Amino acid sequence: MTKPTTPKRPMVADQRYSGQSAAQNSTKPAAKPPAKRRRGTARPKRGNMVTRGITGFVSLIWRVVWGTFWRTALVVALIIGAATAWYYSRLPELSALLDGRARGSVTMLDASGNVFAWRGETFGDVSSDKISPALKQAVIATEDKRFYGHMGISPRGIVSAVRINLAAGRGPLEGNGGSTITQQVAKLLCLGDQYDPAKWKNEAAYEADCRVGSVWRKVKEVPFAFALEAKYSKDEILTIYMNRSYLGAGARGFEAASQRYFGKGAKDVNPSEAAMLAGLLKAPSYFAPTNNLQRSQDRANLILGLMEEQGYLTPEQLATARENPAVLSKAAAARAGGYFADWVMDSGPGFLTNETTEDVTILTTFDQRVQRAAERALKQVLDTKVKGNSKAQAAVVVMSADGAVRAMIGGRGAAADGSFNRATQALRQTGSSFKPFVYAAALNEGYSPNTIVDDAPLTINIPGSGPWSPKNYTRNYKGQVTLTQALAGSLNTATIRIQEEAGRDAVRRVAEGFGVANDLASGPALGLGVSESTLLEMTGAYAGIRNGGSSVTPYGLVELRIKGDDQPLIGQTGGMGQRVISEKAAGELIWMMEKVIQNGTGGRAKLPGREAAGKTGTTSSYRDAWFIGFTEQYVTGVWMGYDDNTPLTGVTGGGLPAEIWQAVMEAIHEGLPPEPLNALAPNGGGDVIGSRASPSDVAGSDPLAQALAEALGQGQAQAAANRGGSGGGAPRTPGSVTSSDQIPGQAPAPAPAAAEDPLTRALNEAMSGG
Secondary structure, three states: OOOOOOOOOOOHHHHHHHHHHHHHHHHOOOOOOOOOOOOOOOOOOOOOHHHHHHHHHHHHHHHHHHHHHHHHHHHHHHHHHHHHHHHHHHOOOHHHHOOOOOOOEEEEEOOOOOEEEEEEOEEOOOOOOOOOHHHHHHHHHHHOOOHHHOOOOOHHHHHHHHHHHHHOOOOOOOOOOOOOHHHHHHHHOHHHOOOOOOOOOOHHHHHHHHOOOOHHHHHHHHHHHHHHHHHOOHHHHHHHHHHHOEOOOOEEOHHHHHHHHHOOOHHHOOHHHHHHHHHOOOOHHHHOOOOOHHHHHHHHHHHHHHHHHOOOOOHHHHHHHHHOOOOOOHHHHHOOOHHHHHHHHHHOOHHHOOOOOOOEEEEEOOOHHHHHHHHHHHHHHHHHHOOOOOOOEEEEEEEOOOOEEEEEEOOOOOOOOOOOOOOOOOOEEOHHHHHHHHHHHHHHOOOOOOEEEEEOOOOEEEOOOEEEOOOOOOOOOOEEEEHHHHHHOOOHHHHHHHHHHHOHHHHHHHHHHOOOOOOOOOOHHHHHOOOEEOHHHHHHHHHHHHOOOEEEEOEOEEEEEEOOOOOOOEOOOOEEEEEOOOHHHHHHHHHHHHHHHHHOOOHHHOOOOOOOEEEEEEOOOOOEEEEEEEOOOOEEEEEEEOOOOOOOOOOOOOOHHHHHHHHHHHHHOOOOOOOOOOOOOOOOOOOOOOOOOOHHHHHOOOHHHHHHHHHHHHHHHHHHHHHOOOOOOOOOOOOOEEEOOOOOOOOOOOOOOHHHOHHHHHHHHHHHHO
């Protein structure tokens, strides 16, 4: 039998907690127990299956793109950082980057020490903090207005450049590149690659390669620009830029360009000049003021507008700058001496001129006043006497009697560097301008300006060629004439008779002695100028006649020195040399050549109030026309012809070349006092043709012996006259050549009285002395 159960008595603790629970339950309603979430159940899905699929796909793509982007960006940043560090390690000190030229420059000074020409690339060291503030502002306004606010790369500039290129129908990287000044410095430094002659043909090819605008080069510019920004300050980067930029006309850097165009330093330029210099950066040769000043000024106006927009100029300053545009210095505007400068460059050693790696200064004989005067005179004559579409060329050389060249014009129009120089490079037949050497040889042999020669038809049998018969230009003959008349009238047959009498070898020696030595002809046509020579050589030869008979080597270089050195490396390269003909023969020839201008074929070359001597020259085919002559102060030569040897129409040496010579000589003598030439008029008749000794040489100082020699000489001369030949000497060409005081057209002089007989006079003197 089961016992009845009795309830257990609650414990005290249970009673306590039970009491608290009850109290709480009495004041707060009982909460439902939280529902337990079953394992594996998902949150409620929103939307349908399509939207959920799209959202998931986009989320996946974003996670892939974002993950790829930041990983790629990190890799690119690491690569750029490594490249920047590598470029940074290779960058030298600032001073090593300022002058990047592989070649040096040549600066030429005229006879007064003033600069007139440059060759090679001139350079002048300049610092961005020591230039004109206007120049610094103009460069920044033009090239990179945010230069001081970026770290070498300007994304805004690149985007803007791409937009401009696309709007202009170009490719995104064609035309404007959006490069900062720092990136342009990277180009100028060729990303650190040095010029290597083995890799590049020349500096031009090197620079062209450095400026190739490929995508890969653009990419490489980025770390190099960062390296530049890390290595150098902004002003130092600007200094590199302003020293290495090419600015046209052979000027490298803003200091050289300022000196080249304005004749002043970069620290002294005004806003107009600064704007013109900054405008050259886009296209140096195209905008160079020496090529087209108006185009350069228009470009400068655009730069001035940019400077005003960016707050560098006030409206008033802008108006003032535009009212006073930049102009070239006198030396730059004249552009004088281009042909002369090229000739001097070629006359010096190549390693110090055309191929110099140093900066060289050459003092020359050049006279800018004479050059400008000659250019004006030539232009005036050609503009008034020659058709505008004519391609006929002209050349002029002006020198002193010692061969110092004062001016040179190598062709019509201004000379670009390296232009063909017709004064020094064109070998042309000399024509009758060669004839003074024939007469110089005869006079040096003892003939007189009053020697008589037949101007008549002449035939010479040339072995292997047959008969040769020279003719006068007019086809007329004057009969018996003096040597002076033959030269003044440029008579061909008389000249050949004189040449054959004096000897071709003698004529050749004289011509070569005076510097005309380009394969002289060996036949009798030598005396008519069939050989070729240059205008410079011929003018130098005439200078030898003018100075009294000594040879001349034309020269332009006085001294050459390395920039900064006190002592010259090279001195004068030419001047007067050995005597070629006697001073007496030279003086008589000058007297004869005066008559060419006074009474002969050179009448158009007369200089009123001033003594002048010269000779015309025209080749038989009329392809060349010459006039060369001199005063006491200057020797000047003029040549005219066509480059392709087309015959000249209606032009002879006594025509247009003589007029040009006269105009040039009048211009260059302006302000100079007239001075007499050192001419020697003939004193009586000449010796008998063929005689090589004068009476004084035979008789010495004995008056009786001298009188006997004179009497004997008179008898030989009379006999020679009677038989129509000379009293001895070398065989002569057909024709009568005698020595006489008689000038054709005048009555014979009366015979001397018995008291004037030299033998009687000498006997009387001897008896009275005894």
